[in-house]
Amino acid sequence: MMKKKELICISCPRGCHLTAERGEGSTGEWQISGNFCPRGAAYAIQELNDPRRIVTATVASDSRLLPRLPVRTDRPLPKRMIAPLLNRLYRLRVKIPVKSGEVLIDDVEKSGVRVIFSCNCKE
Amino acid sequence: MIEDRNVDVAVIGAGAAGLAAAAECADHGLETVVIDREELPGGILRQCIHNGFGLRYFHEELTGPEYADRVVERAAASGVKFQMNTTVSDVRREENGDFTLLLLSEQSGVTRVHARAVVLAMGCRERNRGNLAIPGGRPAGVFTAGCAQKLLNTEGMLPGKCAVIVGSGDIGLIMARRLRWSGVEVKAVVEIMPYASGLTRNVVQCLNDFNIPLYLEHSVVSINGRERVQSVDVAPLHDGIPILEQKFTINCDTVLFSVGLIPENELAARLGVELNPATGGALVDADYQTSVPGVFSGGNVLHVHDLVDFVSEEAARAGRAVIRYLEGATAAERNPVRAGANLKYVVPGYYARGRDTVFAFRPLGVWASAMLEAELDGRVIWKRRCSHVRPAEMLLAELSGQLLNAPGTLEFRLRPEQDEAAVEEA
Ligand SMILES: Cc1cc2nc3c(=O)[nH]c(=O)nc-3n(C[C@H](O)[C@H](O)[C@H](O)COP(=O)(O)OP(=O)(O)OC[C@H]3O[C@@H](n4cnc5c(N)ncnc54)[C@H](O)[C@@H]3O)c2cc1C
Numbered sequence: 001m002m003k004k005k006e007l008i009c010i011s012c013p014r015g016c017h018l019t020a021e022r023g024e025g026s027t028g029e030w031q032i033s034g035n036f037c038p039r040g041a042a043y044a045i046q047e048l049n050d051p052r053r054i055v056t057a058t059v060a061s062d063s064r065l066l067p068r069l070p071v072r073t074d075r076p077l078p079k080r081m082i083a084p085l086l087n088r089l090y091r092l093r094v095k096i097p098v099k100s101g102e103v104l105i106d107d108v109e110k111s112g113v114r115v116i117f118s119c120n121c122k123e
Numbered sequence: 124m125i126e127d128r129n130v131d132v133a134v135i136g137a138g139a140a141g142l143a144a145a146a147e148c149a150d151h152g153l154e155t156v157v158i159d160r161e162e163l164p165g166g167i168l169r170q171c172i173h174n175g176f177g178l179r180y181f182h183e184e185l186t187g188p189e190y191a192d193r194v195v196e197r198a199a200a201s202g203v204k205f206q207m208n209t210t211v212s213d214v215r216r217e218e219n220g221d222f223t224l225l226l227l228s229e230q231s232g233v234t235r236v237h238a239r240a241v242v243l244a245m246g247c248r249e250r251n252r253g254n255l256a257i258p259g260g261r262p263a264g265v266f267t268a269g270c271a272q273k274l275l276n277t278e279g280m281l282p283g284k285c286a287v288i289v290g291s292g293d294i295g296l297i298m299a300r301r302l303r304w305s306g307v308e309v310k311a312v313v314e315i316m317p318y319a320s321g322l323t324r325n326v327v328q329c330l331n332d333f334n335i336p337l338y339l340e341h342s343v344v345s346i347n348g349r350e351r352v353q354s355v356d357v358a359p360l361h362d363g364i365p366i367l368e369q370k371f372t373i374n375c376d377t378v379l380f381s382v383g384l385i386p387e388n389e390l391a392a393r394l395g396v397e398l399n400p401a402t403g404g405a406l407v408d409a410d411y412q413t414s415v416p417g418v419f420s421g422g423n424v425l426h427v428h429d430l431v432d433f434v435s436e437e438a439a440r441a442g443r444a445v446i447r448y449l450e451g452a453t454a455a456e457r458n459p460v461r462a463g464a465n466l467k468y469v470v471p472g473y474y475a476r477g478r479d480t481v482f483a484f485r486p487l488g489v490w491a492s493a494m495l496e497a498e499l500d501g502r503v504i505w506k507r508r509c510s511h512v513r514p515a516e517m518l519l520a521e522l523s524g525q526l527l528n529a530p531g532t533l534e535f536r537l538r539p540e541q542d543e544a545a546v547e548e549a
């Protein structure tokens with residue numbers, strides 16, 4: 001018996017429909033088909049083993065112009081860490097000035113992922 | 124006494140389009156002012172805090188504010204002057220061919236700008252419930268998706284606790300995820316078409332990730348509630364007609380509409396600019412010049428774009444054409460360009476012989492593969508196979524001037540080769 005999973009690649013707007021297969025009970029590599037380019041296979045394997053997403057949000061600030069400052073993770077974060085991170089961000093209130101790219105949280109739950117500001121704010 | 128100011132180029136709107144056109148002009152040494160009613164330049168990008176911008180233009184994936192900061196810095200470094208918190212309430216063409224813009228601002232009251240050329244870059248606004256005529260009361264809790272996006276992302280205001288989204292355009296999909304990530308429940312997205320109108324990747328990351336149901340070929344037939352929205356009634360569609368016997372109710376306190384955008388062209392109409400009914404934007408030539416000499420247009424006010432990268436590129440081309448116009452170049456030839464089978468429109472609406480031109484289109488349907496063809500005087504002069512065609516994604520065709528060597532009518536069309544369904548079964 002083969003184990004089969006359907007996925008849609010989100011690496012580019014083409015949105016290929018992917019099929020991942022491997023032997024029942026096997027822990028070996030998934031066989032991926034349906035991908036138009038190699039990024040699809042890499043995406044599927046990452047998604048099956050350790051799904052991750054870029055997270056974007058806002059944090060409260062003491063700025064008059066931008067009472068909410070946009071922030072984002074600098075790379076995809078493991079999905080299970082998203083909700084705890086959002087809860088943490090929504091409790092923060094940051095002081096300006098900040099610069100785009102400046103680090104707000106250095107290492108989210110030891111994942112190596114950073115949260116950075118995604119805009120400049122001086123006043 | 125009304126204060127007057129003289130410039131070479133006046134750009135209306137400090138979004139991606141206005142900034143790109145202005146930077147080109149200022150780089151060339153032209154005195155250029157960008158006027159915008161908002162406090163900060165950047166336009167709609169400021170409220171789009173999600174990532175997905177700039178892959179083509181900057182070769183990295185940016186959020187809206189990051190893209191905005193970059194293009195604002197570039198314009199400022201070129202010497203563009205900004206006049207923010209200022210609404211352009213009227214534009215007039217004088218007898219000598221120059222323009223007078225009437226500006227309103229809280230700080231300086233009414234002022235005037237005199238310019239030798241004008242760039243229209245006012246962006247677009249959202250279609251709302253009024254444009255759709257959905258029956259029911261007028262309770263609080265009904266927003267356009269973009270308006271809710273602005274409130275939430277720039278001021279931190281939640282629209283409600285539990286939402287239904289009408290329309291599956293990208294703004295609606297992005298808002299579904301934003302609401303979920305902000306602790307708001309999203310009960311459903313309701314779409315009248317048999318396919319999502321936004322990008323597949325947005326359906327996956329914004330709906331499937333959160334198990335939000337997408338009702339295709341369904342319509343909201345009523346919004347219920349007296350003071351605040353309490354529920355909506357949803358019915359499946361058969362040949363476009365709701366089957367009321369099968370309608371069901373979804374409880375919610377908020378309804379967001381994401382049902383399309385319309386170019387903001389009141390000022391263009393006042394100037395007497397001829398509009399293209401298929402785009403809602405100005406009818407332009409290969410120089411992005413409108414029917415009024417000295418008035419140019421680019422970005423969402425010309426036709427609605429899905430990617431900001433294309434807005435920046437298009438408006439930069441318009442900016443370079445402004446330079447040529449002010450240097451006294453003759454206007455581009457006006458040979459008609461037509462949108463043929465399966466295309467909703469084509470921009471620009473005219474071509475000039477011998478001129479390299481980028482044409483932009485909206486397809487009218489969903490196909491796995493289709494051939495985009497250009498025919499000049501009964502001869503196919505250019506074609507390209509396009510895969511994964513859908514109305515949500517603009518198509519581009521870059522034609523070299525050598526191909527455009529004869530006068531006549533240029534017609535573009537899309538010949539479907541393979542259905543989506545056929546590919547999924549294969
Ligand atoms: C909500 C939304 C989400 C999007 N998401 C994405 C995405 O994920 N990825 C992507 O690449 N693209 C996305 N886009 C598309 C892209 O961001 C836009 O097409 C692009 O930014 C539009 O630029 P613009 O300059 O034409 O218009 P705008 O940014 O709308 O700028 C127009 C400006 O003109 C000003 N203005 C209008 N009238 C007047 C007046 N009379 N006087 C003074 N000022 C005036 C307005 O205040 C505004 O600042 C999105 C678009 C929208 C609407």
Ligand code: SF4
Nearest residue numbers: 009012015016037040
């Ligand atoms: S497999 Fe390649 S082409 Fe297909 S969606 Fe993924 S990245 Fe795009």
